[in-house]
Amino acid sequence: MKRKLPLIITFCVGIIIIISEFIPHKPFGQISGELEIWFLIISGFAILLGQLSLLKVNFLKIKFKQKNWPFFVVTLVSFAIMVTVGIFWGTESNHGILGNGEGVASLIGSKPFDYLFNNVYQHLSATMFSLLAFFIASAAYRAFIARTVESNLLLIAAVLVMLGNTSLGSFLTGWLPQSLSFLHLPNIAEFIMKYPNTAGQRAIMIGAGLGLIGSSLRIILGIERSYLGGE
């Protein structure tokens, strides 16, 4: 029964969701939205599980003085500070248990939670994101090394697209007459992005869509059960 009940629920909910896609009449039309609300409610409770896991894992690493344990102290301290200031003085749109934090806000310009969010978190997040620029450069360098026919094609396409998107591209081919405008680098870059690139992406999306349908059917019909933690 421990196995069968989840399978029965999965089957019933899956079938109802498929049917509701085609029937706008009540109650089918509302089912999908209602289930999304249920999901959000369950997620809300599950957040507590996540926080407990975070605290437990980091606390144990500190307790047993595992390798690099000071990093985990930083995590726990940061967590504690954000939770504390959030509970005491609230956030931008919410009151805390000590009120709206006007006194603290007059000192630092905003509520402590928002101050830390805007001045620490946002910058750290932007730093991580900006690393992407360097990683793109290193990955592109490896990807564009001309070794095989395919990598040569990739290299040529990449150079054309990159040049076509810069003013240098326009400068290099700007002298060509209007009758040869299809050879202008910006036009070539646009062509590559618009046709071969879009076609490739759509092929992947169609394949992924079919895969999604196949996976969904396997789960709804109870053939695929590993998400339940076993066969």
Place this chain on the structure above:
Amino acid sequence: MKKSIFLFFLFSCFFLYSQVGQYIDLDVVDTPNDDGSSLQINWQVSDCDSGNVVLARLADNGEKHVLVKTNNLKRRYEDGTDVQPGVDYTYILSLYGANGEMIEEAAFTATSKAQWFNTNKIALLIWVIILTVGIVYFIFSAKSGKELYIRKISGLESMDESVGRATEMGRPILFVPGILDLDDMQTIAGLTILGQLALKAAEYDAELIVPVCRSMVLSTAKEIVKEAFLKAGRPDAYKPDSVFYLTDDQFGFVAGVDGIIVRDKPAANFFLGAFYAESLILAETGFASGAIQTAGTAMPSQLPFFVAACDYTLIGEELYAASAYLSKEPHQLGSLKGQDLGKAIFVIVLTIGIILEISGISFLKNFLTLH
């Protein structure tokens, strides 16, 4: 006598027509293919170059609730505020001149109705039926013992190699099931692969690290890994803290996983699920650490990054097929064959569609377009 009665009737009709709707042509219809929660009001003002129209809905107490004021003399407005199916609603359209004087007023009463079938989705229904029948047919065909050829997916074949390498090197295996929640199919596909990977890790006695980005994924991943260790007959080797939550934040999660890669130096990294901008940051950090990397996602914009930085990449459908492929169970493999049939049908329909479009026939395109 009869002639004079007929002329009088004709004149009366003309007189009435000229009083009601001389300028305004008002029509209210039920919005098709909806749950009866809206009505469509169409109006057209003729023989009038300029002016303003005010559309109002008559409430039960006789008050007018203004819905829209505009100088657009031909327009469609959809009223979806508090409209219940089966209830009569009266709409009044007032036409005002340039100086604000009322020229004409017209009223129309209509009822909305909830539909039992969305006719805009007939094409979708046909596709669903064809694909479902195809997949179910091949599942039963495989169950009956028919041999099915499934092409080799090198990214999945390499799983043994990755786990073996990690065991030999005495380093952990890192598995990241994407950054989206359980409501995304890619996350579920990633988690089904985690089950197979955890089984192999338990058999090889390799350490498995699973940082997750969502609390719901945490509890599911924990159960999956625990069951895999039980199935392998090594429940003692299961570490509950091997699956842990980092943060819901995208770049906070990346920072955490990158820290694990740099500090613990896993021998094998698996990035299987839904990824966004963090894909390349994770994959490049893993590449720099020298790990053997397998990635898979159905996000077309992230696939090039994984292809450039990882040893093996599961492209789109391969991610969804992974669980069935690894299980080697005939009925699961049968569903993959069904997907291939769907692809073949897609190619045929696309080819026919291209030919028809070139020929100037748009029937197929219009039929397949979801409105």
